[in-house]
Amino acid sequence: MLIKAAVFDFGGVLAEEGFKAGINEIAKKNGLDPDSLRKTAFDAVYDTGFVTGRINDRKFWKLFRQTTGISGTDAELTETVLSRFTLRSFMLETVKRLRQAGVKTYILSDQTHWIEDLNQRSGFFTLFDNVFNSYRLGRTKKDSETFDLIINSIGYDPEDMIFIDDHAAHIRRAQEKFLHTIWYTEKHMFFTAMKIFFPELDLSDLEV
Template identity: 25%
Template sequence: MSLNIVFDFGGVLFRWHPPSFLARVWPHRVANETEGAAVAAEFFTAYGGDWGAFDQGLIDAPTVTARIAARSGWPLAEVAQVVAAVPDELQLLPDTVALIQQLKQAGHRLFFLSNMPEPYAEHLEQSFPLHEWFEDGVFSGRVKQSKPRAEVFELACRQFGVTPQSCVFLDDHPANIEAAKALGWQAILFSDAAEARRQLASLLA
């Protein structure tokens, strides 16, 4: 049986762990991951607010930088440093690459659905062979919609030419998994590639 498997990117195919990221980028402000989690909550606002608008392509990098600095009181230059450092944080997770290659060899169709601002989407396309791994994909910054809103899942199905029931979605955020399931998708909360492989095998059994 062949599946349409749809991958999230941050935390699934690419490293994305804001607490440790901020501890590396802002060592003068963030001493450890515990502090990093608190700062990340304020910086990224749970991917709503100004960062959510950046994810959706509704504002650009200078605008999100200015808005974060204005509401937080952090210096503009330091906020800009974090925004500029995100691409280097998005390092490939080799175990997920191996899973992708295995799934492709088994004949499954692979797609992606990622909340990703346009500048970071361009970086990923230029730095990694996304077109070799995936038939097609949706970046939130290009379609002006983001997870967990139903509209972006519906748009993805239309663009990929698939039905919700034929899709299996891999994402590391429970809210996105719940949204996908509510629309009829099968979905796996991603923790690591080995567990995703086990759960996919169960679906195919």
């Protein structure tokens, strides 16, 4: 196989996008427009520095309540989000088979410390050689230099690596660094792309 390392996004790829779904539920409970609250929430995780480790979730929820007027305790709001990050079994099995084939596997995610809380529940970090998380890196995939950091840390040439993400802008930045990419939009398309990059890897049973 030509690809030596596979780098996966978390929310939207390895798992359902729990933050988006959670904010939608919070909007519903508070009688607010979900589209508007969702945009406010996504802006807030970056603007407050939550996603880059400058504040924790307690501080984030305090600021978010002040900005939006939502109700709910920190624990309630956090659980509304975390419970919706449902791991995709077909993705985890794909990761397992890649590892069995000798491919190194990694996570690169614009996530907060919540990804570590989720790992405490499910133990999925054991499937990866390393987890690069914006909360610990202090930088996000919006910064193209983040990809330089990951490439240097993994130690392979970018042409030997593939990056899977559900955001087109992140895919574009990875391509600018000469990484192979799969823009995840839906399950069937993902497996079609995987056949191109890993023709010897049988994933046909996972497509169902």
